Amino acid sequence: MNLHTLLNVLPLVKLPNENPTITDIVQDNRKVTKGALFICIKGLTVDGHKFAQDAELQGAAAIIAEQPVNVSIPVIVVKDTKRAMAILADAFYNQPTRKLQLIGITGTNGKTTTSHLIDQIFRDSQVNTGLIGTMYIKIGDEVHEAKRTTPDSTILQKTFKKMVDADVKTAIMEVSSHALDQGRVFGCDYDIAVFTNLTQDHLDYHHTMEEYRRAKSLLFSQLGNTYDHKKPKYAVLNIDDKASEKFQKETAAHIITYGIDNEADFFATNIHMSASGTTFTLHSPEGKHKVNLQLIGKFSVYNVLAAIATGYISNISLDQIIHTIENVKGVAGRFELVNGGQEFPIIVDYSHTPDSLENVLKTIQHFAEKRVFVVVGCGGDRDKTKRPIMAQIACQYGTDPIFTSDNPRSEDPLDILRDMESGVQGQRYITIPDRKEAIYYGVKNAKKGDVVLIAGKGHETYQEIGGQILDFDDRVVALEAVKER
Ligand SMILES: CC(=O)N[C@H]1[C@@H](OP(=O)(O)OP(=O)(O)OC[C@H]2O[C@@H](n3ccc(=O)[nH]c3=O)[C@H](O)[C@@H]2O)O[C@H](CO)[C@@H](O)[C@@H]1O[C@H](C)C(=O)N[C@@H](C)C(=O)N[C@H](CCC(=O)O)C(=O)O
Ligand SMILES: Nc1ncnc2c1ncn2[C@@H]1O[C@H](COP(=O)(O)OP(=O)(O)OP(=O)(O)O)[C@@H](O)[C@H]1O
Numbered sequence: 251m252n253l254h255t256l257l258n259v260l261p262l263v264k265l266p267n268e269n270p271t272i273t274d275i276v277q278d279n280r281k282v283t284k285g286a287l288f289i290c291i292k293g294l295t296v297d298g299h300k301f302a303q304d305a306e307l308q309g310a311a312a313i314i315a316e317q318p319v320n321v322s323i324p325v326i327v328v329k330d331t332k333r334a335m336a337i338l339a340d341a342f343y344n345q346p347t348r349k350l351q352l353i354g355i356t357g358t359n360g361k362t363t364t365s366h367l368i369d370q371i372f373r374d375s376q377v378n379t380g381l382i383g384t385m386y387i388k389i390g391d392e393v394h395e396a397k398r399t400t401p402d403s404t405i406l407q408k409t410f411k412k413m414v415d416a417d418v419k420t421a422i423m424e425v426s427s428h429a430l431d432q433g434r435v436f437g438c439d440y441d442i443a444v445f446t447n448l449t450q451d452h453l454d455y456h457h458t459m460e461e462y463r464r465a466k467s468l469l470f471s472q473l474g475n476t477y478d479h480k481k482p483k484y485a486v487l488n489i490d491d492k493a494s495e496k497f498q499k500e501t502a503a504h505i506i507t508y509g510i511d512n513e514a515d516f517f518a519t520n521i522h523m524s525a526s527g528t529t530f531t532l533h534s535p536e537g538k539h540k541v542n543l544q545l546i547g548k549f550s551v552y553n554v555l556a557a558i559a560t561g562y563i564s565n566i567s568l569d570q571i572i573h574t575i576e577n578v579k580g581v582a583g584r585f586e587l588v589n590g591g592q593e594f595p596i597i598v599d600y601s602h603t604p605d606s607l608e609n610v611l612k613t614i615q616h617f618a619e620k621r622v623f624v625v626v627g628c629g630g631d632r633d634k635t636k637r638p639i640m641a642q643i644a645c646q647y648g649t650d651p652i653f654t655s656d657n658p659r660s661e662d663p664l665d666i667l668r669d670m671e672s673g674v675q676g677q678r679y680i681t682i683p684d685r686k687e688a689i690y691y692g693v694k695n696a697k698k699g700d701v702v703l704i705a706g707k708g709h710e711t712y713q714e715i716g717g718q719i720l721d722f723d724d725r726v727v728a729l730e731a732v733k734e735r
């Protein structure tokens with residue numbers, strides 16, 4: 251595509267005299283190849299404008315910037331390069347999301363789980379799907395590594411283009427608050443936007459809960475005013491979460507609700523939980539249905555309701571949807587049982603926020619007969635204010651909390667542990683900074699009737715300490731610990 255054609259999608263830009271062919275769009279000078287359009291982004295740590303000259307040296311054909319830069323290739327100055335990047339990437343890859351049914355899921359907890367449930371509903375209805383999220387990127391049956399939950403706009407649009415080429419019909423993606431705030435998904439033509447819940451996380455980045463909510467609201471406010479006005483757009487909202495009221499006012503889309511505590515388009519009553527599953531009565535526009543889940547916990551019912559509503563408005567039959575939902579065994583690292591033949595359950599769960607930890611522990615209380623060991627840490631370079639709260643929750647619902655390291659990243663693990671301990675003066679807990687030792691301690695001391703929860707890292711197969719990424723998998727370590735008992 252030539253530069254002038256590409257720039258047509260940006261309003262009021264002055265076209266340069268030169269009109270080179272653009273071969274790629276990149277925002278990282280280390281990824282520039284000959285003919286690329288380099289976008290200068292003012293980041294949180296560094297100003298991308300300072301890499302413009304290097305981008306030229308690497309063969310960039312033109313530059314998009316927020317201020318003039320000293321290069322001899324064309325420079326197009328725009329007000330907001332992040333926004334421009336998303337719009338240009340959408341155009342460069344021929345507006346792929348207009349050719350897909352696009353479903354975005356946002357919320358503090360439950361995005362990965364809900365996106366997997368939705369994906370399975372579509373797959374069982376013979377729809378070729380794509381999935382973008384925390385665990386991986388899937389294009390049909392092809393699996394690619396995901397570096398972040400929501401990639402930046404250039405990678406995102408390139409991925410959608412690959413999906414279109416692979417004849418994917420429905421793309422399901424997790425949309426993080428960072429992505430919404432940074433405009434990574436600006437330019438995506440969503441058909442359905444799903445909200446799971448809003449509780450504390452990422453205050454290091456958003457500073458206040460209102461700012462965090464505002465970031466999430468962008469998924470809904472950007473819905474319904476995009477390209478094809480004839481195509482109905484839907485916001486699927488959790489009526490039990492008060493943030494939904496505001497999202498409802500902020501979107502032009504049709505509203506579909508789900509819930510447990512309040513009546514909604516799709517809601518659940520008679521919820522019964524056991525260690526092997528959950529049953530409930532589904533109330534839907536088609537009446538009542540009994541549902542038997544293999545998934546555990548009230549929070550799982552919320553995820554299931556969101557997935558049912560999404561499938562239903564996509565014209566998949568309720569019988570088919572319920573059949574899929576009842577057959578789902580779970581998502582890796584989410585309430586995953588580790589079985590090495592021991593006589594007590596070991597649960598590995600990706601709860602790394604106060605709300606998810608509380609939900610999982612409340613669920614465990616339903617079937618734990620004796621003690622509850624909670625191996626838990628908090629990530630470094632992330633929201634520090636959740637540390638004392640998570641420690642407090644571990645002490646409130648667990649009998650034997652073991653504070654340990656999660657991914658300390660650039661922080662001193664002992665500093666993180668001190669932040670956790672500040673939330674629990676006078677309460678019973680032990681601290682074992684080495685995660686492997688902490689897991690071994692829990693597994694060695696548990697007996698029949700007890701439960702061991704290993705929280706925070708779920709499916710992760712690494713631990714990030716200092717600049718190093720070390721192999722580490724809670725499930726593997728737990729199995730080793732069982733063997734050594
Ligand atoms: C907080 C955050 O979101 N940071 C993202 C942001 O970083 P930043 O603003 O600091 O960028 P920067 O490093 O200052 O760089 C500015 C510009 O210079 C460019 N650059 C930089 C260095 C260089 O040598 N050359 C170069 O060209 C960069 O490509 C960028 O365009 O922009 C970078 C480029 O896209 C991202 O890599 C980076 O994600 C970091 C790795 C990150 O950890 N993000 C996490 C917090 C995140 O986004 N998480 C959410 C999930 C949360 C959840 O699921 O709960 C996610 O969507 O995954
Ligand atoms: N609907 C829910 N409400 C509250 N907690 C939930 C819900 N669903 C899952 N959880 C808890 O949150 C953890 C993370 O779930 P999941 O990975 O689905 O969320 P996510 O929103 O994708 O998280 P992340 O932002 O880290 O990618 C689970 O392991 C479980 O403990």
Ligand SMILES: N[C@H](CCC[C@H](N)C(=O)O)C(=O)O
Pocket residue numbers: 399602628629630632656657706707710
């Ligand atoms: N998407 C989340 C994942 C946190 C996982 C947890 N294990 C940690 O490292 O804090 C984040 O980046 O904040």
Ligand SMILES: [Mg+2]
Pocket residue numbers: 361362383384385399424
């Ligand atoms: Mg996720």
